[in-house]
Amino acid sequence: MIQFFNMLLIGIGAGSIYALMAIAMVLVWRSTRVINFAQAGMALLSTYIGFELVQKTGNFWIALPLAMVLGALFSALVEILLIRTLIKHSTSGPVAGIVPIIATLGLLGLIRACIGMIWGNQDIQIQPPLSKVGFKIGEETIALSPMNLLVLLAVLGMVVILGFIFQKTSLGLSLRASAYSPEIAQLAGIRVGAIRTIGWAIAGAAGAAAGLLQTVNGTGAVSPDSLEFSLLLTFGFIAAVIGGLESLPGAVLGAVVLGLVLAVVQIYISGTLVFIVAFALLLLVLLVRPQGFIGVKAGRRA
C-alpha cells in the first residue's frame, strides 16, 4: 500500500517537471510551428546561470526568478536572431520540413559547447534550499520531502498563472489567435511577430524553471553531459506529443501520465528501462491516438 502511494507521489513529482518542459515545447510549437530540440539546452544554460546567481546571492529563491527572466530573454533572442532568419530564408522543397529541426539541433550543440567552454564538463553542485528527507506518516517515511512538495506547488502555481494568462488576458487571446491563424490574427491588428517572440520568451522561462527545479529536486549535480538533460529533452518532447502538442492542459496531462508510467516501471521492473518504455509509450500513443490525449485531428498536420 505504502509502496503504491509512494509510486504515485514519485510519478506526479517527476511528471510536474516534465510538464514545465512540455509546456515550453507546446508554447514554441504553437507560436512558430517549430519543435525546439534546443529546449533542453536552453534549460541547461538557465540552470548554469541559476547556479551562478545562487553563488552570488546565496539564496535560491532570488536566483530562480532571475534565472527565469534571463532564460526568457535568451529564448526571445533566439527567436529574433535564429528563427526569424530561418523563416525569412525558408525554402520550399524537400528540406523545408527539416530545416527548423536541424537548426534547433545545431543550437543545442552550440549551447552545450559554450557551457562546456565556460564552466567545464565536470558536475557543478547546487544546494537544495529545503530538506530532502521525506515526511513521516506514523512510522513510515513517504516519498515526499519538503523540497518535492515545494516543486509541486511551484509547478502548479506556474501552470495556473499560465492558464490565467491564456484564458483571461488580451495577451493570451493574441497568443491563441496567432497560433490558430497567423494571417487572420494579423488582419485583426495583432502584431504576430511580437506575439511569437513573447511565446518563445514564456517558453524560455518555463524551461529555466524546469532545469533548476529538476536539478535541485534530483541529485543537485548537473553537467553538460549529464543524464538529467537527455531526460528533460526526451521526456518533455514525449509528454508534449502524447498530450497533443497543441494544448497546455494536454501537455500537463501527458507529463503526469508519463511520470506515473515511468514510476511504475522504475519501482516494479527496472530503473534502466525507463527510456525505452517512454519510447514505447510515445510510439503507442502515436499509433493508436495520433492526435494525442487532447487534440483535434486537423491540428496534427505539421
Place this chain on the structure above:
Amino acid sequence: MLKKHPLVGFALFGVVLFLLSNRVDELRVFQGATVAIYVIAIASIILLTGYSGQVSLGHGALLAIGGYAAALARIHWGAPVWLTFCIAVLAAALGGYLLGLAAARLSGPYLAGTTLALAIGLPSIANQFPLFGGEQGLLYDIGMPPASLGEDFTQYKWYFWISSLAALISIYWLRNVMNSRYGRNWKAVRGNDVAAELAGINVGRNKVLAFTVSAGLAGLAGALLAMTISTVSPGAFPLALSFSLATGAVLSGVTTLGGVMIGAVTLVAIPEIVDTVVHRFETSENIANNLPGLLVSTLLILTVLFVPNGPVEQMRARHEKRAKR
C-alpha cells in the same frame, strides 16, 4: 566515359584508394576507414531524408542494432565475417521496417523526436539484458588479415580495405536504386505525396521501404564501426553519434548522394583540425574539449541557413541558372 559507365569510375576510385592506403601512415589509414563508414551511414540518412522527406535523429540506434547483431552472430554461431555483415544488414533492416511502419504515419518533427527517443532508449536495453554484455559490451573480433597479403600488412589497413569496399559497393548500389523505379517513386513521394498517391504510388509502403533500406545500410555501417573498435557497447553508439551523422548528412546536402564525401570528411577532419589549433595556441582544456562541438554546431546552423540543400545541389542550381542565361 565516366558519365556513361559509372562502374568504371567507382572501380578507378577504388584503385586510387588502394594505392593511397600503401602510401600514407597508420593514423591516416584508420581515419580513411572511419570516413568510409561515415559515408555509408550518411548515405543511409540522405536516402531517408532527401528521398522520402523524413528525418531521423536516431540513426545511431540502427547502427547499434547492426553492430550488436554482427557481434552476437560472431560470438554464438562463429559466423564468418562476411556473413556477420549480412546479418547486421538484415537485423537493422528488420528494426527499420518496424520503426518505418510507425514512421510512415508520422511527419516531420514527430518522426525526428521519436527517433531521438529511440536513440536515447535503446542503449538501456543493452544494460538490462545480460545477453548484450552490459556497459562493457561484447567483443567483435574479425581476426587478423589473411596471411597471403604479406607480413607487414597491418590490421588498420585491413579495416580500411573492408570499409572502403563496403562503401564503394553500397554507394554504387544505392545510386542504381535511386535511378530505378523505387528511387523515382521515392522522389515522387518527396515532391508531393498527394500527387504521388494519385499517380498510383502507395505512399505508405514506399516510406516504409525507404526506411527499411536506410536502416539496412545503417546496420552495415554499425557492424563496420564495431569492427574498427573491436567491441560493441552502449558507449560506442552515443546520442552524439546520431547527431554527428545527421550533421554530416546536412553538410553533404540531403537531396543528392553527390556530396556524401563532404560530410564524412568534415566529421573526421574537425577533431584533427581542432587538435592542431589547440597545440598551436595552447588553449585550456575546457576549450579544447568543446571546440569540435562548437565548430560542428556552428557549421550546421550556417549550412541550414544559407545552403539548406547542401553545397553540391547549390552549385548545380547555380550552374543551371548560368546555362539558361
